[in-house]
Amino acid sequence: LKAEATVANLPASDRGPDRVWYGSAAASEFHDMDWLSSHLDPGEDVTIRSLTNDQTILVLAGPKSREVLSEVARGDWSRDAFPWLSLRETHIGIAPATVLGVSFSGELAYEIHVPNHSLHAAWLALRRAGETHGLKLFGSRAVDSMRLEKGFLHWKSDILTEFDPYETGLDRFVSPDKGDFVGRDALIKRHETGPRRRLVTLSVETKDAPAHPGASVRADGRIVGTVTSGDWGHRTGLNLAYAFVLPELSSAENAVTVDSLGEPVPATVIPPGPYDPGFERIRS
Incomplete structure (x- = not known):
């Protein structure tokens, strides 16, 4: 086994052409970049670009996460419109974001990828929307416990x-x-x-x-x-x-x-x- 990653197809939009969204494990960014780059075929029209220093991931998880997301993000976030393992470009408040329907906790959850220059705006919008739903912060130790259960x-x-x-x-x-x-x-x-x-x-x-x-x-x-x-x-x-x-x-x-x-x-x-x-x- 050479890597662990989330891989998704991101359709063309005003933010760019058709892309593959590759979410590397945090500890293996350089390992994965070296591996992917070394296996590019010279005849392939492929460009690999790291977004690690450009974007931050916020994780919204729990049975009420859909309600919180729906209050701040444009579009239909119902189970039918955005099922598990879906991907969508949207806005969180005024912040552009790419949302993945994935979970490492075993609960309904979303990975929200936000450009760093808009991170504070997305954070504030989610925190305000979560106030009426009892939104609380959780850390990596909690996630590690939950992923073992799942x-x-x-x-x-x-x-x-x-x-x-x-x-x-x-x-x-x-x-x-x-x-x-x-x-x-x-x-x-x-x-x-x-x-x-x-x-x-x-x-x-x-x-x-x-x-x-x-x-x-x-x-x-x-x-x-x-x-x-x-x-x-x-x-x-x-x-x-x-x-x-x-x-x-x-x-x-x-x-x-x-x-x-x-x-x-x-x-x-x-x-x-x-x-x-x-x-x-x-x-x-």
């Missing part, structure tokens, strides 16, 4: 260059039959040899502390895997962790232990994304 993965925590899409549970995004792509032959060959590890979700049976990335996972007195992420799920009431483990232990209900505060703590493999497994809230 089964979403984090670049360089759970999405790693050491493991392929099949081992990481991302095989639904792989289509070897669609034609040639970078790494296709190597991926097919690797898949034929079978997985060395599989990423699983663990329910850790303690309220003392979350599992720490890098902690060992054990079974029958031997190390069988490594934790990649861990946090308390406040909506599910579960102490959750991701870990790469031996394939034979990756099925739900397998029992293991996780090293926590110097002690082995019982844990059980559970299906990923225990919060809203049917994605009803994101699609609401």
